[in-house]
Amino acid sequence: MRSPYYDKNGVKRGAWSKEEDEKLRAFIERYGHSNWRQLPKHAGLSRCGKSCRLRWLNYLRPEVKRGNYTPEEDELIIKLHEQHGNKWSLIAKRLPGRSDNEIKNHWHSHLKKHVECSHGGISEIKTKPSGTCRGETAKYFEPENPLLGFAAASSSSNISESSPPICNSSSAFTFGEESVANGAWEIFEQFDDFWTQPFMPENTSDQDHYPSLNYAANAADLDEYSSYLFDNAEFLCQGLQEFPEDPKNV
């Protein structure tokens, strides 16, 4: 937090005090915020209008949601960022209670690393299994964010009974001899196998329902299939109730 100080025009900057927050909140609740520039003057604040606006939008407004992001929110942000790029305000409109600034911060501190690893980073991971990407991604995506963490699937023993039904289904799958539930990073460590072996459900009923899981049997399809896996990680972690369209048919 920046320490409070006054600039050369006598405008206060830096961290907001409780009193300032209360003044701003009380004023906006009573009179609204039709003119940010005039607002601080009438509210008895030595702040600039811009600073008041930011404080209100990011922190004080009642609908603002604080605290941890759900896996669903993370996934939506990643998806929207893929579509729209750094249009944080646009993305924020799709996440009620989250401000553009907050989403931007969350992106830079958590999600960006994951996306870099899972897309551009894939070839890097293949050749550098113990690189930075792996460590950073694994740290964030296990075990509290297992929905996105399929690619970095956590050890199932770390997932409490009360957790949402995440990755439980993963135990139904194997990579060669390895269960996904043992942690995909362990699997990634056997990269040769990972990128060349078909991804097979353990039982035939799953195979019938999800023929796409055998999609990577052909080496030429591996690149496409790896993005496919990442893109659809949520389905793989949600008990496979519904599987997306086979990319070959799209």
Next chain:
DNA sequence: AATTTTTCCAACCGCGCGCTT
């Protein structure tokens, strides 16, 4: 326990757009 490094949130800054005059 002390020190250093890293992480990440809150806030600042500058630019561009749209509206008004």
Next chain:
DNA sequence: CAAGCGCGCGGTTGGAAAAAT
């Protein structure tokens, strides 16, 4: 049409807290 103004957006930074050494 141009200038001025206010607002919103996205990039960047300061610094406290947490983690690592």
